[in-house]
Amino acid sequence: MSSGTPRRADALRNRRLALDAATALLAEPGTPLTVETIARRAGLGAATVVRTFGGKDALLDAAVSGLLAPVVQRARDLLAETAPGEALGLFLRELIAFQAAHHSASDQWGGLDMPATSALRGDLARLMEEMVEGAQRDGAVRTDIDPAVATSLIGRTALAIARTQPPSPQLIDAYLAVLLRGLRPPT
Amino acid sequence: MSSGTPRRADALRNRRLALDAATALLAEPGTPLTVETIARRAGLGAATVVRTFGGKDALLDAAVSGLLAPVVQRARDLLAETAPGEALGLFLRELIAFQAAHHSASDQWGGLDMPATSALRGDLARLMEEMVEGAQRDGAVRTDIDPAVATSLIGRTALAIARTQPPSPQLIDAYLAVLLRGLRPPT
């Protein structure tokens, strides 16, 4: 078999081991992130790791989307429960912290085909755009900028901030303050 | 021989051809940017292209730093001739335009060893920090943010802006306006 969920208990456990190993490596800068590395970390053979997922791409897709899913859910919750202007600031801080923790290996899976991850990124972009629109209605963000443009800027700036070497909370705050100040409507 | 300037006229001409081909490919998204590709573009054999520079890394180092050098010089000129606050805005627009034109292949030479390019990037960072410090003295940038921090934010944001798919001048202006507004001192 290639991809479907394994039928045997040990195979299912190995699937978890492989996924956990890949996930762990995503947060470790400097590690090669090869099938061999993941397999060794999981205590499995390289063939097993790849086979249970149907390929390296699918394995990393599962690992990355597994990390991203809670972030997207958090955005959904904030959007539903909090005032948009406030939600945006809150969420951005969390998003940056998340990206700072996981951007290190992002250039290693940048060129891979990861449908689940792509879908989540789309969801996230849509949710953030809703936050921006809400913030504009609330008067927390100036309205002379297109929501899609603002969202793109925010997302990219967040990533830029996250790439700062030691992203201390103070530094993140300083960056975010500049960004949000630039977005605020003229008093 | 490996790296030193060739003694024969045809070899010197081929060196130019290889450098020009590499430089041209740096602005072409989607092209593999392999030694083979560069060689075919230059009308030379792969061995020749690599040998005259001493390796692929050295060739791309020469190409990238050749593109970057004028940008650094421009920063130096602006810093010497223009009011810092104005220089910052002017230079950022040009920097973003440059990065937008050349970022496409940057993930293909991101992991390479390129000393000349690294040195120029250091120079650029230092010059930008001087601009920020000057802008702070002029009252164009708020002083409650560390110059190094502001410079890092500006540099990374500029790169983030440049990565926008079709970086139209209007989009760049909108982005820059947000960034500079966020940096302006409170009125």
Added chain:
DNA sequence: GATTATGTGGAAGGCGCGTTTCACTTGTCA
């Protein structure tokens, strides 16, 4: 024009990495 140092490039080498093979092991189920 002859001689020689210099340069060329197709082919072969070597390396890293993802994937596949296949003899072997191990859960599972009657």
Added chain:
DNA sequence: TGACAAGTGAAACGCGCCTTCCACATAATC
């Protein structure tokens, strides 16, 4: 417990890529 399907992993394979070889070409020099 016995038999079989399911799963494993070391080794082999394939592929892309940079680099090196070496027989051949050619600019420079006398």
